[in-house]
Amino acid sequence: MMHSPEPYLTARGVEAAIKEAAKKAAQADPSIDTSKRIQLEYFNRFLSRVFSEGEDSEWVLKGGAGVLARIPSTRSTRDIDLYRQGFSLDQALEDLRRLASADLGDHFRFEYTSHEASIAADAQPYTDGYRVSFNIFIGVAGRGSVQIDLVVGAGMTDEVETARPASTLDLPRLTSNRYRLYPVVDQVADKVCATMADYDGRPSSREKDLVDIVVFAVTQDIDGTALSLAIDTELHRRKMEPFERFVVPSAWGTGYVKQSRPVPHCVDYPTVELAAELASRLIDPTLSSEAQGKFWSGDLLEWR
Structure with missing residues (x-):
């Protein structure tokens, strides 16, 4: 876990810092524009909560967000795919809601709104899943929502990799945690x-x-x-x-x-x-x- 040396005093300060860091990153690598980088940092704020328990975590990041965490400048993604080992689907949902409510001192808040059973479609048809929605707040200001595709039936044949996300912005005053990545x-x-x-x-x-x-x-x-x-x-x-x-x-x-x-x-x-x-x-x-x-x-x- 990387702890911030000096938290931002206000939500406005956090939001301004994210926008500035996103602009700089987009100038250095235009393949991901500023608005997309801001969205990815919102994802990072959420995932830093999910992975806040470090080596004790049983959560694993899958899907497009998992690819982006390994390899910057790849295709964009609109949601987050998460896999929880050893839990039933309802237990995983309860644990996800618990972790999402963690306070990292970054003025972000993720408010659970709903979930529904997800249909596997072309993905892994043998998995049980929920589509879970959280509203995003910075201070009292709403900043859209994040959709989580939560599954419990996916297995792994190789070791989970733990890594700092490659797509994260340069924001040393915000607490960020390493992700556990699907092999x-x-x-x-x-x-x-x-x-x-x-x-x-x-x-x-x-x-x-x-x-x-x-x-x-x-x-x-x-x-x-x-x-x-x-x-x-x-x-x-x-x-x-x-x-x-x-x-x-x-x-x-x-x-x-x-x-x-x-x-x-x-x-x-x-x-x-x-x-x-x-x-x-x-x-x-x-x-x-x-x-x-x-x-x-x-x-x-x-x-x-």
């Missing part, structure tokens, strides 16, 4: 299987999953044995038949282009064909024994 291999496996799955005769429509696979491929070093296990496990959970090659749905293209365009890591992969070729290079060897004992190099873009 890279499990995130890739989720996206691979979601892409390949059949949904009552329909293919996946989540072209953003290909964006994320490209981002992981060009930024991460990945253990082939671990990724093979993660994909095998995810196939079993989804009750899917094994496949020999990774193939994206034939209708994909426009959505990928739109969502990848603002992402610097996708600059060399502007079309769905180029992206799918890179994804196949990463994934196909893990579907056989070829990647066993090897590591994928995010710099060289090959198995070694």
Whole structure:
């Protein structure tokens, strides 16, 4: 845990500091604009509460916010995906509400408003989930809301990584806590299987999953044995038949282009064909024994 040396005396002071830090960060890296960076800091204020119990925490950050926490300048996200180990869904909701009410001395307040059962859709169909809403306040001023996709059924095959979020702003006077991140291999496996799955005769429509696979491929070093296990496990959970090659749905293209365009890591992969070729290079060897004992190099873009 990083403690602030001198808290801001007023909510107005906190808000001004966040805006100024967001402007500076956007000037240094225009791929995420000022307003989006402000929203991400609101997310960080919430997540610093969720992860305020440090090593005792059983919470894990998944989804797009988890990708952003590892890799700055990737695609934006509108909500936060959280996984709680060892709890029923209602117990997890109660714990989330408890943590969200923590006072970090930052003049933020997160007020629970509602929750509803979530439908897994193209994500992990075997998970139980709630869609939870909290209103955001800085002092007495409302600043929108944050939506949490809360699940308890997702498993992990690799170790949780604890890290300071890469997308956080330079705000040393605000208390920020390290996040517990869903393993890279499990995130890739989720996206691979979601892409390949059949949904009552329909293919996946989540072209953003290909964006994320490209981002992981060009930024991460990945253990082939671990990724093979993660994909095998995810196939079993989804009750899917094994496949020999990774193939994206034939209708994909426009959505990928739109969502990848603002992402610097996708600059060399502007079309769905180029992206799918890179994804196949990463994934196909893990579907056989070829990647066993090897590591994928995010710099060289090959198995070694």
